[in-house]
Amino acid sequence: MKLWRVPLDAGHVKVTRGIVHVIEDRCKGCGYCIEYCPTHILGFSKHYNKKGYHPPQILNPDGCVHCRYCEIICPEFAIYSVEAPKPDTQPEE
Amino acid sequence: MEPAVLTGTHYMTGDEACAEGALAAGCLFFGGYPITPATEVAERMAERLPGVGGVFIQMEDEIAAMASIAGASCAGVKSMTSTSGPGFSLMMENLGLAIVTETPCVVVNVQRAGPSTGLPTQGAQGDMYQARWGSHGHYEIIALAPASAQDIFYQTIRAFNLSEKYRTPVLVMTDEVIGHMSERVVIPRAEEITVFNRPRAKGRKDRFKPFEPGPLGVPPMAIAGEGYNIHVTGLTHDERGYPVMSVDCQREMMARLIGKIQNNLDDIIEVEGYLLDDAEIVLISYGVSARTSRAAADEAREMGCKVGFLRLATVWPFPEKHIRELAQRVKGFITVEINFGQIHREVERAVQGKAPCFLAGHCGGTVISPDAVLDIIRREF
Amino acid sequence: MESAKKGKTQSKQPPRHPLDDWLRTDRMPHIWCPGCGIGTAFSACLSAMAATGLPKENFVMVSGIGCSARGAGYANVDSYHTTHGRAIPFATGLKLANPDLNVVVFSGDGDLFAIGGNHFIHAARRNVDLTVVCVNNYNYGMTGGQVAATTPHLAKTTTTPRGNPENPFNIPLLAFAAGAAYVARWTMLHARDLMDSIEEALKKPGFSFIEVLSPCPINYGRRNKEKALDTLHIYQEQTIIKNGAHPAELEGRQDGKIVLGKFWDVAKPSCNELYEKTCRPDFGKDHAA
Structure with missing residues (x-):
């Protein structure tokens, strides 16, 4: 995530990481998750699901902060995130 | 805690006896709306229900009253409402919901003269076809017609029992005269009253199908809060209760809904014969008009006419078989009812031209005099 | 491209949404149109x-x-799933017959405020212990987009082709005036606030009402030049949260903004409680004896 200034506590606050899962065949391609992902890691995929929509794909899996907003904005119960296993060391920004 | 069954001999109106019958049958929820001449049923229930552990609520209209009793029944409580013509009209849509969702409940219609506001304080029997076909779509309904205060006590219990047994709304089609007339009512001891409770869901909750038929074609009922996670809808639905918009599903659902009534007619239909053994002329009647018919039959016998009388305690489903059998051996029928021939048409249909059928009908507002029946006997036979 | 592949490999494990226990998954996908907000409001309700x-x-x-x-x-x-407009009286019967049930009424603006308006005000007056979630999409979507009691003045629908000549209800005010114990309004975009609000309402005795503004891109948006995301941008940019705002001040917009928030939250005895106290104060004692 791009920040306009680095928070003073950025060095010791651990940002949660998440893994996004898409239940593709439930998706109707409204794009709400893509539009409202705060870290903009989602985009429309090129392929179709069985209903003929383009489900979202995860463009930048490492960017997920597990805010779960995609999960709660999705009208289709088609996307959710789970917390990623915590790495031993915080990756460098 | 007060007793639900007021064992003893009473002098009470038909409306009050109706309420006592409901309580004796285990009714614990009444959702109603005041309307003449049915208000006294609600008043009695408002007074009595809190003491027996039940709930009375006066809803904002009859639409809400009917919806509330369906809701209460889904929570596992025997429920009822009472009304008259205009309110009965408002209940029709949710009556259909109770039929298709197989929700037991009892609706009492204390009939008054219509159409519209009509004669609110004066009796009639003009809602008999509305009882049969008032809600949209094709369906089977059970409607009982009590002929006295004592009978309304008994028929209301029977209404609850049939409603629970077949998981369907049951109508008690009484009238202003029966509702407002005070008579002797003998209430037996609680243990002498047969009370039937709906078949209940059992077994594995994850495999339960809420509309899978059990014995008699009636599905065991899961109650809200039991953990069966049932879905109940007014849409055409399959055995899981899920909406399925197909002709096949509609056919299957309708076949069972109609079948569970049509295949159990002998259990549902109750008729009472009077001087029928040697009768040449048969009077057919129900409700308050049954009293006219009984008097007319007695007077005709005194005149030397072999007149008998068949009282339809169950009006719907129509006791067709009984009338068809009589038609083989009698000279004619006279239907006595306070309308211009609703059940009369059913009688004609059942008789199939095998004997002449006449109507002693009336516009409503008062009972039919036995003389009107005797006039027809003199004129036609 | 590589990350896309990565995304795909992640969904290899059988996907199971956190709300699947609360959903009839055998009925998914649901009937709601692409971009319809009802699913989001429904999801918030289940989460709550x-x-x-x-x-x-x-x-x-x-x-x-x-x-x-x-x-x-x-x-x-x-x-x-009952008849049109009658969810509330049906729910009233359920709740009065079994006070242990936690009864949620989830329905739309047409159902609750036009055909069912009378039932709504009376349930609020009685303070029946229900949580009523009203998805307000400004029109009758199921029948193809007709004017509703909530359609804004001049908005186009199939039955107001020249624009709606009438004014809409201020439904939080209606709920408040009729006696509801809890009144809130959110949009489906404010899904977290909505979730918290519904949760609060579910735990609260008495009649709770939550209005959820929600896009109907196919039947309402299309005729009013509002794509689904346009509606969401309105929810994002043209709303303001004013908890405790008086419901009478919610009509239309305030300073160009749609006011959201929890407007009313009071403790008062529920319908069941009042019935017990009034109609059978000695019943419990009697029963114990």
């Missing part, structure tokens, strides 16, 4: 039910007729 920690079997969902009213059919709790 789960978040209460109350036993799942105590929840009952009741709906009337309409798009939003299909909600009951997707909730994996005892659920009743």
Whole structure:
């Protein structure tokens, strides 16, 4: 995530990481998750699901902060995130 | 805690006896709306229900009253409402919901003269076809017609029992005269009253199908809060209760809904014969008009006419078989009812031209005099 | 491209949404159109039910007729899809007959405020212990987009082709005036606030009402030049949260903004409680004896 200034506590606050899962065949391609992902890691995929929509794909899996907003904005119960296993060391920004 | 069954001999109106019958049958929820001449049923229930552990609520209209009793029944409580013509009209849509969702409940219609506001304080029997076909779509309904205060006590219990047994709304089609007339009512001891409770869901909750038929074609009922996670809808639905918009599903659902009534007619239909053994002329009647018919039959016998009388305690489903059998051996029928021939048409249909059928009908507002029946006997036979 | 592949490999494990226990997954996908907000409001409602920690079997969902009213059919709790406008009286019967049930009415604006308006005000007056979630999409979606009691003045629908000549209800004011114990309004975009609000309402005794503004891109948006995302941008940019705002001040917009928030939250005895106290104060004692 791009920040306009680095928070003073950025060095010791651990940002949660998440893994996004898409239940593709439930998706109707409204794009709400893509539009409202705060870290903009989602985009429309090129392929179709069985209903003929383009489900979202995860463009930048490492960017997920597990805010779960995609999960709660999705009208289709088609996307959710789970917390990623915590790495031993915080990756460098 | 007060007793639900007021064992003893009473002098009470038909409306009050109706309420006592409901309580004796285990009714614990009444959702109603005041309307003449049915208000006294609600008043009695408002007074009595809190003491027996039940709930009375006066809803904002009859639409809400009917919806509330369906809701209460889904929570596992025997429920009822009472009304008259205009309110009965408002209940029709949710009556259909109770039929298709197989929700037991009892609706009492204390009939008054219509159409519209009509004669609110004066009796009639003009809602008999509305009882049969008032809600949209094709369906089977059970409607009982009590002929006295004592009978309304008994028929209301029977209404609850049939409603629970077949998981369907049951109508008690009484009238202003029966509702407002005070008579002797003998209430037996609680243990002498047969009370039937709906078949209940059992077994594995994850495999339960809420509309899978059990014995008699009636599905065991899961109650809200039991953990069966049932879905109940007014849409055409399959055995899981899920909406399925197909002709096949509609056919299957309708076949069972109609079948569970049509295949159990002998259990549902109750008729009472009077001087029928040697009768040449048969009077057919129900409700308050049954009293006219009984008097007319007695007077005709005194005149030397072999007149008998068949009282339809169950009006719907129509006791067709009984009338068809009589038609083989009698000279004619006279239907006595306070309308211009609703059940009369059913009688004609059942008789199939095998004997002449006449109507002693009336516009409503008062009972039919036995003389009107005797006039027809003199004129036609 | 590589990250896309990575995304795909992640969904290899059988995908199971956190709300799947509360959903009739065998009925997914649901009938709601692409971009329709009902699903989001419904998801918030299920999340709130789960978040209460109350036993799942105590929840009952009741709906009337309409798009939003299909909600009951997707909730994996005892659920009743009743007649048009009559969800509230049906729910009233359920709740009075079994006060242990936690009854949620999930339905739409047409169902609750036009055909069912009378039932709504009376349930609020009685303070029946129900949680009523009203998805307001400004029109009758199920029948193809007709004017509703909530359609803004001049908005186009199939039955107001020249624009709506009438004014809409201020429904939080109606709920407040009729006696509701809890009144809030959110949009489906404010899904977290909405969730918290519904959870709060579910735990609260008495009549709770939550309005959820929600896009109907196919039937309303299309005729009013509002794409689904346009509606969401309105929810994002043209709303303001004013908790405690008086419901009378919510009509239309305030300084160009739609006011959201929890407007009213008071403690008062519920319908069941008042019935027990008034009609059988000695019943419990009697019963114990």
